[in-house]
Amino acid sequence: MIEKITQEFNEHIATAQQSLIQLNDQIEQICKIIIDCIDRGNKVLLFGNGGSASDAQHIAAEFVGRFVKNRKSFPAIALTTDTSALTAIGNDYGFERVFERQIEGLAVKRDVVIGISTSGNSANVLKALIKAKELECEVIGFSGNNGGKMNDCCDINIVVPSNVTARIQEMHILIGHIICSALDDAN
């Protein structure tokens, strides 16, 4: 058991080190995009499946509530929380459209839309990103596994250098927290 624990920690540390080297500039760029988005009165929309649904909610909650600093509330919505919308859209239009349809109804031009998928290939995430692009949103991906199909539908796709779902998710939430911290500093 202790070997397994050590291996998981070491894998996490190695992924974090590689992510710092490879993703530094993109993360800075995204922080600036989101700070500008909030400053001009737009909002942030986030979504993903499973653990990435939790990440979307976690980040949105820290925008609207707070991260560390007591500052004004920032507009962010996770598209993973409204069970009525998710079940109705899933039932009437299919699971692949659960996020796309919410983007169509909720997103406006220049909102920041963040799709989270460790494979980069979840159909419901891809469809929503494509719709967001049509609506002239700023389209950001949090992915891994070389980015998958998300490479083709994002303005910026952050590709965590790993193909292990858990490690990729751990980097995604770290990046989410870095964005929250940058927003705190800017306000």
Ligand SMILES: O=C(CO)[C@@H](O)[C@H](O)[C@H](O)[C@H](O)COP(=O)(O)O
């Ligand atoms: O949290 C985990 C695994 O750590 C799972 O719930 C995982 O998020 C689910 O299998 C997702 O459906 C994976 O989708 P994706 O990241 O490839 O878009």
Ligand SMILES: [Zn+2]
């Ligand atoms: Zn998980």
